Amino acid sequence: MRFEEPVLLYGAGKEALSTRAFLKARQPDLKVFVAVDSGSADIPDTEQIAIDDLPAAIHGHRFGLIVKSPGVSRYKPIFSIAAAAGIPVTSNLNLWGAAYRHGHTLIAITGTKGKSTTATLTHLMLVHSGLDAGLAGNVGLAPLDIADSHALIVLELSSYQTADMNFLPDIAAITNLYPEHVDWHGSVERYYADKLHLIDREGSFAVALGAAARGNALVARAVRDHRRLLRDLTPEEDLAIEHAAAHSRLRGAHNLDNARLAAQIALGAGGTLDGILKGIAAFRPLPHRLEEHVFGGVTVVNDSISTTPEATKAALAAYPGRRIALIAGGHERQQDYAELAGLLAQRGVTILVTLPVTGERLAQAAAGLNADIAIIQAPDLDSAIGALKLRRDRFDTIILSPGAPSYNQFKNFEERGARFVARCRDVFGAG
Template sequence: MQFDTPVLLYGAGREALSTRAFLKARQPNLKVFVTVDSGTADIPETEQIDAAELPAAIKAHRFGLIVKSPGVSRYKPVFDLARDAGIAVTSNLNLWGAAYRHNRTVIAITGTKGKSTTATLVHLMVTRSGIDAGLAGNVGLAPLEIADKHPVIIFELSSYQTADMNFLPDLAALTNLYAEHVDWHGSVDRYYADKLNLIDRDGVFAVALGQAARGNALVAKAVRDHRRLLPDLAPETSALIEKAVAHSRLRGAHNLDNALLAAQITLGIGGTLDGIIQGIAAFRPLPHRLEEHLFGGMTVVNDSISTTPEATKAALAAYPGRRIALVAGGYERQQDYTELSELLAQRGVTTLVTLPVTGDRLARATAMVAPDIVVHKAPHLEAAIALLADLQARFDTIILSPGAPSYNQFKNFEERGTRFVALCRKHFAPDA
C-alpha cells in the first residue's frame, strides 16, 4: 500500500496515533497533516490545519486522503466537500482491512450495549481453546496497532466504525439494537442503518445474534439470508454455560446473554466447550461496567458506561433483593425514560438522585409513577454523593448508571466513573 499524496488525520486520539505510526513505517517521508475540532493535536511529525481552514485546504488539494477518527462524525459537511473534490475519506479500520485482512479470520462484534463484554469473552474463550487470536477496536488495540500479529482478529466495533467499514468479516455479531449516538449520526434511523451496516451487505459471512437482537424486525431484514445465522446452542451446552456464569463475575441476565452469544461465536470458529468454560471463569468485569466496590459496608457500583435507559435497566436487574440508591442523568440525547421510571420501584430503588440534563425528566416521571421513591435533583456528581451520605439508612447499594452520556459535565464516561468511585470512597470509607 502506497500513498501518492499527503494525508490528513482528522482527530488526534489513539487511532490517529496508530495511523501516524503506520504511515511512518510505510512511507517515512510522507507529508501528514492533522486537524482537531478543538485544542491542539499532539501527533508527532504532523502539521496542524485548523478546522476552519479545512474547506480552503480541500479546495487547494493540499492532501489526497483523509483518515477520520471514530469520534468525528462522517456526516460533517466538510467530508462532503472532500468527496466532491475527489478526496477519499477512510478510517484506521479500513486501512487495516486494505493492509492486513488477507488470510485472516475476522470476527466483528457490535451492538448498542454488551459489545465490549461479548468481545472480551470471545477473546478469552477462543484463546483458551488454543486458537491464536487478538482483540482490537474499542477494547484492546486500535486496528492498525494489532496489524498482522494473529491469524484470528476479534474486532469490537462502535456504530462510528461499522458506518463505513468497507471489508467483510468472516463472522459478524450483533448483541442488541437500541437508539443511541443520535448526535453523531443525525437521526435514530441513520444510527440503526450505520450499526446494521456490519451485517446488511452482500457477501458470504456468518451472523450471530444476541437474544435482544433476535426479535428485532430491523435486524431480521438486515440479515437478509437467514441461512447466514449460526446454529443455536444445544440445550445441554446452554445449561453448562449458565452454570458457569452463575459461578463467575458476570452479573445479570444481560451478561448471561452476552456469554451465550460469545459461546456461539466461539464454537462457530472452531473453539471448544472447555475453552468456553475456562474463558467465563477467567472473565473480569471491564472498568466502569458494573464495577463493584465495598466502602464501609456500602456496595458501590460504577456503571458509568451506561448511556441508555436500557443499560440502566440491565444494571438494576443485576442486583435483585438490594435496596438501591440510583444516580442517573447526563447529556441530552432525547432518551425516553418512561419505561425506566416505571421499573425503578420493582427493581428495589428506594432513592433516586438525578443529574442534569436528562435527570430532570427522569425525576419528574419517577415522582409521578413511584411516589414512595425519594427523589432529589443534584447540580453535579459531588452534590449527589454528599446528599446520599446523609440518606444512607435508606439503601445498601449505590449504583451510578446514568442512562445518558457524560459530555455535559465530564470529558467521557471513564472520567465520570473514576470521579464517582473517588467520591464514594471519600464519603463512605473516609479512613480507607
C-alpha cells in the same frame, strides 16, 4: 499499499496516533497533516491545519486522503466538500482491512450495549480453546495496532466504525439495537442503518445475534439470508454456560446473554466447550461496567458506561434484593425514560438522585409513579454523593448508571466513573 499524496488525519485521539505510526512505518517521508475541531493536536511528525482553513486546503488539494477518527461524524459538511473535490475519506479500521484483512479469520462484534463484554468473552474463549486470537477495535488496541499478529482477530466495533466499514468479516455479531448516538448520526434511523451496515451487505459471512437482537425486525431484515446464522447452542451447551456464568464474575441476566452469544461465536470459529467454560471463568469485569466496590459497608457499583435507559435497566436487574440508591442523568440525546421510571420501585430503588440534563425528565417521570422513592435533583455528581451520605439508612447499594452520556459535565464516561468511585471512597470510607 502506498500513498502518493499527503494524508490528513482528522482527529487526534488513540486511533490517530495509531494511524500516524502505521504511515510512518510504511512511508517514513510521507507528509501528514492533522486537524481537530478544538484545541491542539499532539501527533508527532504532523503539521496542523486549522479547522477554519480546512475548506481552502481541500480546494487546494494539499492532501489526497483523509483518515477520520471515529469520534468525528462522517456527516459533517466538510466531508461533502472533500467528496466534491475528489478526496476520499477512510479510517484506521479500513486501512487495517486494506493492509491485513487477507489471510486472517475475522470476527466483528457490534451492538448498542454489551459489545465490549461479548468481544472480551469471545477472545478469552478462543484463547482458552488453544487458538491464536487477538482482540482490538473499540476496546483496547486500535485495529492497525494489532496488525496481522494473530491468525484470528476479534474486533469490537462502534457504530462510528461500522458506518463506513468497507470489508467483510468472517463472523459478524449484533448484541442488541436501541436508540443511541443520535448527535453523531443525525437521526435514530441513520444510527440503526450505520450500526447494521456490519451485516446488511452481500457476502457469505456468518452472523450471530444476541437474545435482544433476535426479536428485532430491523436486525432480521439486515440479516437478509437467514442461512447465514450460526447454529443455536444445544441444551447441554446452554446449561453448561449458564452454570459457568453463575459461578463467575459475570453479573446479571444481560451478561448471561452476552456469554451465550460469545459462546455461539467461539464455537463457530473453532472454539471448544471446555475453552468456552474456561474463558467464562477467566473473565474480569471491564472498567465502568458494573464495576463493584465496597466502602464502609456500602456496595458501590460504577456503571458509568451506561448511556441508554436499557443499560440502566440491566444494571438494576443485576442487583435483586438490594435497597438501591440510583444516580442517573447526563447529556441530552432525546431518549425515552418512561419505561425506566416505571421499573424503579420493583427493582429495589429507594432513592433516585438525578443529574442534569436528562435527570430532570427522569425525575418528573418517576415522581408520579413511585410515591415511596425519595427523589433528589442534584446539580452535579459530588452533590449527589453528598446528598446520599445524609440518607445512609435508606440504601445498602449505590449504583451510578446514568442512562445518558457524560459530555455535559465530564470529558468521557471514564472520567465520570473514576470521579464517582473516588468520591464514594472519600465519603463512605474504605472500611
